Amino acid sequence: MRTHRVFAAVYDRTNASAERAFIGQRRAHLVGGLTGVVLDVGAGTGANFPHYRAADRIVATEPDPAMRAKLVAKLKTTSIPVDVSEATAESLPFDTASFDAVVCTFVLCTVTDPAAALAEIRRVLRPGGKLVVLEHVRGENRLGRWQDRLAPLWAAFTANCRPNRHTRQAIEEAGFDFDEVEEFTPLPKWALIRTMLQGSAQPRPA
Secondary structure (H helix, E strand, C coil): CCCCCHHHHHHHHHHHHHHHHHHHHHHHHHHCCCCCEEECCCCCCCHHHCCCCCCCEEEEEEECCCHHHHHHHHHHHHHCCCCCCCCCCCCCCCCCCCEEEEEEEECCCCCHHHHHHHHHHHHEEEEEEEEEEEECCCCCHHHHHHHHHHHHHHHHCCCCCCCEEEEEHHHHCEEEEEEEEECCCCCCCCCCCCCCEEEEEEEECC
């Protein structure tokens, strides 16, 4: 797995103002009430850890060694037991139906194969389990076209983050139905990444 040392080193500082302004509150709403065994996919630097309140155990996957080192340093920010794995989202080394909830925060933009990742997430969820997401998504019209043009360059400097993914559509095509979903635009008009998606979805009955 390629490591992104510079990106990992600056990630928390780069996002600090947005975390204070709106992302931290969104994370708390997303994960604070999750119970049972929770899988945090592509957990990055561990930014979700302080916001878990009710989970029995967290399993955090992060394949990038530099990001994973930051994550391990944040284990002290939660009293909930955390197991750390280097697994990729596309190949989760866990039994079928082994998690009560799966969390994706700003990770489906970076995975190599979103469809494969979502298929794995669906596989490891227990019956009645849910997927919760906080992601940025492709904008519309002129913004979306600029995101399409700049995606390869943006990805080269941001650990493969793609600004132009249709993540809501991908989740629904993977067999999930949203019971809560919101798209919002908290960032200024000049920002390349502007539209965000937050929601909770359950696997569609077979």
